[in-house]
Amino acid sequence: MKASAIANANIALVKYWGKRNKELMLPQTGSVSMTTDGLQSHTTVEFDLKYPEDILVVNGKEYNKGDEEYDDYVGKFLSVVREITGNQTRCKIVSNNNFPTAAGLASSAAGFAALATAVNEALGMGLDKEQLSMLARRGSGSATRSIHSGFVEWHKGEEDDGSDCMAKQLFTPEHWPEFRMVIAVTTKNDKKIKSRAGMAKTVENCPYYSVWRDEIVPRDIVTIKKAIAERDFRTLGETAELNCLKMHATAMTTNPPIIYWNAGTIDIMHAVMDWRDEGMQCYFTIDGGPQVKILCLEKDALEIANRVKQFPNVEDIIITKPGKGAMVTDEHIF
């Protein structure tokens, strides 16, 4: 009852920001993302009677019952698995990320997509990709999308029990191999407000939330799916950048306000707009943290990375492209 899996983080082009059911992790809206290449979570899980309690080790740090990271995330997820399978055996989970955890680089997406894939294998649950995306969802909403490769849509679903709330692949990575994201890491520190808490507060009291939910996101999903289908970079970039700003506008106008940006974030946003005015094809998107993801094409990626390198408040730069979905691997961490 031991298995390992690898999953990549995904970056949303139309954002998920708010749940309609916290326990079942059902979103208020659909969303569209790109699964990255090389922003990886590698996870090994072993269910065995030798473990009296679950043990979780993430990037070398151990978490147990009573720790927020265990109780609110992996502990809840394992309760769901135990409810589905009836198997109460405790387990050890070891997970390593090769990118900054909890700083707006979707570490929970890669982590839970890998964990769900490993658990499915270890316990012989026999779930297909779409069922697996629903299981990953119970760990973290954005993990729903990291199960699939390339460009992905998470359907919000209509059912109260979440049975139609899953991610489906829109296009494989080969559909648009020239697509790139240049990620400017402006801090490797943990963010103060986790996305989960930030989005809950936003749904609770942002005065503009219903416009985001009922008008902006449904319209942007239609536009961006067409833009990806036609490889229309300009429409994709314009839609993704504005969608990101509208998401952050809802967070910023929540009480108390939620501002994920730092000075470096804003410097790079201005630079991307300036470079665009000069004719460079580039747009930005930002998640629940201060990192800026610059959308571009292969021909401009290195030049953009070199320009971003000049900023004193950029700590790291990662270039990524459409990548693979979650998969089982023979390589066990322990």
Ligand code: 2P0
């Ligand atoms: C997204 N984010 O679509 C959006 C954009 C952050 C900003 O999904 O509570 O860690 O585990 O479902 O998935 C981050 O939220 O939150 C996220 P939970 P999650 O990528």
